[in-house]
Amino acid sequence: MRIRQASYLAIVACLLFWVHHGHAGTQPDAADRFTLNVFDPSGATRVTHLHADRLSDLKGVRICELSDHMWEAYRTFPLIRQLLTERYPSSIVIPYEDLPNIYGVKEKELIEAVRKAECDAAIVGNAG
Amino acid sequence: MTVTRSGFTGVIENAFSSRGFPKEASQIKYPADMFLPDSDLSPLRNKLDGLIAGLTRWEPRVTTKGVSSAGMLTVQGSNYPDALTRMNDLFLQHLWSDGLPLLPPTEERVNWILKGTDLPDDREIGEVLPRGGIATPKSLAITLAMAGGRPEYLPVLIAAVQAILDPGLKHERMNTTTNSVYPVVIVNGPVAEDVRLNSGYGCLGPDPLQPAGAAIGRAIRFVLLNLGGSVPEKTSMSIYGGPARYTGLVFAEDEAGIPETWKPLNVEQGFKAGTNTATVYAVSSTTNIPGGETGTETAVKASLNRAAGCMGIPIGNYWFATYQPEGVAGILLMGRRTAEGLSQRGWDKAKVKKYLWERAKVPTSELGPRFEIWWMPPKEILEDPMPIAVDPQGIEIVVAGGKQSGHMMWLQVGCCPKRLVTKKIDLPSNWDELMKDSVGHLGPRMPRN
Numbered sequence: 001m002r003i004r005q006a007s008y009l010a011i012v013a014c015l016l017f018w019v020h021h022g023h024a025g026t027q028p029d030a031a032d033r034f035t036l037n038v039f040d041p042s043g044a045t046r047v048t049h050l051h052a053d054r055l056s057d058l059k060g061v062r063i064c065e066l067s068d069h070m071w072e073a074y075r076t077f078p079l080i081r082q083l084l085t086e087r088y089p090s091s092i093v094i095p096y097e098d099l100p101n102i103y104g105v106k107e108k109e110l111i112e113a114v115r116k117a118e119c120d121a122a123i124v125g126n127a128g
Numbered sequence: 129m130t131v132t133r134s135g136f137t138g139v140i141e142n143a144f145s146s147r148g149f150p151k152e153a154s155q156i157k158y159p160a161d162m163f164l165p166d167s168d169l170s171p172l173r174n175k176l177d178g179l180i181a182g183l184t185r186w187e188p189r190v191t192t193k194g195v196s197s198a199g200m201l202t203v204q205g206s207n208y209p210d211a212l213t214r215m216n217d218l219f220l221q222h223l224w225s226d227g228l229p230l231l232p233p234t235e236e237r238v239n240w241i242l243k244g245t246d247l248p249d250d251r252e253i254g255e256v257l258p259r260g261g262i263a264t265p266k267s268l269a270i271t272l273a274m275a276g277g278r279p280e281y282l283p284v285l286i287a288a289v290q291a292i293l294d295p296g297l298k299h300e301r302m303n304t305t306t307n308s309v310y311p312v313v314i315v316n317g318p319v320a321e322d323v324r325l326n327s328g329y330g331c332l333g334p335d336p337l338q339p340a341g342a343a344i345g346r347a348i349r350f351v352l353l354n355l356g357g358s359v360p361e362k363t364s365m366s367i368y369g370g371p372a373r374y375t376g377l378v379f380a381e382d383e384a385g386i387p388e389t390w391k392p393l394n395v396e397q398g399f400k401a402g403t404n405t406a407t408v409y410a411v412s413s414t415t416n417i418p419g420g421e422t423g424t425e426t427a428v429k430a431s432l433n434r435a436a437g438c439m440g441i442p443i444g445n446y447w448f449a450t451y452q453p454e455g456v457a458g459i460l461l462m463g464r465r466t467a468e469g470l471s472q473r474g475w476d477k478a479k480v481k482k483y484l485w486e487r488a489k490v491p492t493s494e495l496g497p498r499f500e501i502w503w504m505p506p507k508e509i510l511e512d513p514m515p516i517a518v519d520p521q522g523i524e525i526v527v528a529g530g531k532q533s534g535h536m537m538w539l540q541v542g543c544c545p546k547r548l549v550t551k552k553i554d555l556p557s558n559w560d561e562l563m564k565d566s567v568g569h570l571g572p573r574m575p576r577n
Contacts, residue, residue, distance in 0.1 A: 032204040033204075033206055033207070034204065034208055034211045035202060035203070036202070036204070036214075036215055036232055037201070038200065038203065038215055038232045038233050039199075040199055040201050041219070041233060041270050041271065041354045042198045043197075043198055043261040043262055043263070043264075043267040043354065043355045044195050044196060044262045045145060045151075045195070045196055045259070045260050045261055046148060046195045046196075046255070047149065047190060047193050047195075047196070048193060049148045049149050050149070050188070051149060051150065051154070054184050054186055055183055055184050056184065057184065058180060071133070072162075072164065075169060076162075079172050079173075080179070083172065083173060084176075084179075084180075121129075121183050122129075123129055124129070125130060125132070126163065
């Protein structure tokens, strides 16, 4: 009998809550009653080139270092070179000093230099 | 893949985006301190696997070519002011705002502003670097909507953006340099009065009687920020930026005050008198020069000597101009009375420019080692004293600032334009209707000062 009374009271309480709170859960929250549709101002961009496919492995590959010769490049690149060739002894890393300084070189000249060096990948730096 | 210092990933993303690549790039980030002298290089060892992964396993999110357009955003609130506040918060989170309150770029408001051009909404004006966002009448109307602009401002904004994107202005450098540089837009032709651009008192600042410059200049900043991605510290490395980066400097030449023997700026730039034009340059300061009296020949020379003294200072910005055949060291603004007085005493623009150019030269001994390292010009250009431009034509003079002769203003070149760029302003076929609307909304135009 007590259980039946408790169930009855619970049902009444739920109904009262439902009526009082305006069918909570089926109506928008008070904070969502006004909708403003606006344009994303970042506009459109065009992709004309895709990033190159990654290499499957670094064994036996040639990697070009491309540097702006700044921000301790003379320390960071030799260490990167050392670490890579320790891990992949058959890989060849072309030092940045053997390629044009990326700060100021014409884009076509840089691309041609990388092509001429026959590199499979490039590490570009430093820091920027 | 790139070796990047923490905090510079946005610079790299924009560099890729500006060259037509998807902006997400294979980057490995290291602490900024690692790139300083005597630094600890252990992060290179610790992140070797990450560097190898960047060369072997990194996958771009964008794998197809084409144009990706931004769409609409939905912002909700308890009422309009609440939704507007939330939109302003959202735009700040996305780095699309200058921090001042924005008006909402709703479809209705943007379409209203697009009444200001006959161009198709999607006609490409150019790509704004470094990000490479595509400027179109619609994307510019969105910036004007955010900035509080009106339809009649759109033709001026379109011409100004065309000028900014001209290779002569090198806007990609303006948007990324450490230099604190911003665009100046000088409008000639009857459109200036039509749209309520100030050419007189206070023309470089706020003016409720002639308010167009503020919204047009603010919209230009949104073009550079949102389409160009010129966000401080992420892409724009400008050390100070400057207050003019909020609204630029957008004003009109006081054509009614130009002496008969002098030519307006746009005529000097090759346009017919009376043509509606916007001339753009990249400047880095506004230096007030008290004086400008012309009552006697002695007073004339004293005024010009003061101006030359303010102009002839040993700063590197000038050498961007001295390298260029059409380089301009800056723009000297003078009020109507000063220009009239100079003209009456036989000083035409060419004579004034030559006098200023001769007296604004800087002894090379004052230029210092930074000049030698960074800006040393080719030997055939180097002189002692060093001129601030290749020739006197590299000093531009514009009449603006009201009727008095109390002050002049020097707008000094910033990084790194090659020349002034002027573009014609094309008015839409419904211009008369827009002018009627303008009077209806803002009241009758006040007489120009």
